[in-house]
Amino acid sequence: MSDRRRFIAGNWKMNKTIAEAEELVQALLPRVGAVEDVDVVVCPPYLSLQAVVDSARGSAVQVYAQNMHEQDAGAFTGEVSAPMLTEIDVAGVILGHSERRQLCGETDRALQLKVPKALESGLIPILCVGETEEERERGDTERKLRHQVQEGLEKVPKERLHEVVVAYEPIWAIGTGLVATPEQAQDAIAFVRALVQGFDKEAGNRVRILYGGSLKPDNAAELLALPDVDGALVGGASLDAESFATIVETARA
Numbered sequence: 192m193s194d195r196r197r198f199i200a201g202n203w204k205m206n207k208t209i210a211e212a213e214e215l216v217q218a219l220l221p222r223v224g225a226v227e228d229v230d231v232v233v234c235p236p237y238l239s240l241q242a243v244v245d246s247a248r249g250s251a252v253q254v255y256a257q258n259m260h261e262q263d264a265g266a267f268t269g270e271v272s273a274p275m276l277t278e279i280d281v282a283g284v285i286l287g288h289s290e291r292r293q294l295c296g297e298t299d300r301a302l303q304l305k306v307p308k309a310l311e312s313g314l315i316p317i318l319c320v321g322e323t324e325e326e327r328e329r330g331d332t333e334r335k336l337r338h339q340v341q342e343g344l345e346k347v348p349k350e351r352l353h354e355v356v357v358a359y360e361p362i363w364a365i366g367t368g369l370v371a372t373p374e375q376a377q378d379a380i381a382f383v384r385a386l387v388q389g390f391d392k393e394a395g396n397r398v399r400i401l402y403g404g405s406l407k408p409d410n411a412a413e414l415l416a417l418p419d420v421d422g423a424l425v426g427g428a429s430l431d432a433e434s435f436a437t438i439v440e441t442a443r444a
């Protein structure tokens with residue numbers, strides 16, 4: 192096993208009111224609140240961030256946001272900035288999730304600014320990359336990943352590259368119940384690692400790369416055992432305390 196620390200993040204997406212988020216984190220804390228050997232992260236919607244941060248304070252659970260704007264402030268109606276997140280002790284942020292790229296107009300150009308902005312602001316970015324089904328069938332998976340990784344990391348100072356977490360999420364596997372085969376996941380993630388090594392060899396060896404897309408308690412062991420997979424970005428299965436805790440336990444094994 193590599194000496195990269197395992198990382199399990201739950202992406203709650205647009206689920207849970209504040210009351211429901213409180214309930215979920217209260218159910219999670221007895222199960223994962225004292226886990227010291229794996230980074231355990233939850234990513235609630237903006238409105239629940241403060242409540243979940245307050246509930247998780249003093250535990251090992253870290254709270255990340257699901258997106259942020261690249262500017263600190265300004266006329267950007269409906270957006271949230273890095274200083275607003277750090278003010279309430281949010282520790283990181285998902286950037287470039289495929290749902291934001293596909294449904295909310297997130298561009299590679301904006302991500303090029305968001306990733307270094309997060310780091311400068313004291314937030315750990317989880318940069319999401321991944322191909323559509325059509326791109327995979329056309330044989331364009333590597334081309335797509337190269338483009339997304341290069342754009343997303345281009346403006347990150349070399350000495351901070353290893354702090355970024357990258358999530359490989361094949362779009363055809365997200366929320367569909369279709370999971371990448373271990374071979375597909377390992378190949379794509381090894382390719383992403385080689386791309387980061389292309390920026391800086393040492394950073395590529397150290398960077399954590401997650402798998403995401405229909406990861407559940409029953410397929411987690413197989414995916415988390417792959418040599419280049421350092422953890423998971425979990426959607427649906429993170430909405431249930433028992434299944435998320437089981438995935439965290441699997442990562443510790």
Ligand code: PGA
Pocket residue numbers: 202360364365366367368403404405406424425426427428
């Ligand atoms: P899923 O979502 O686990 O529900 O497929 C993963 C994600 O979008 O991060």
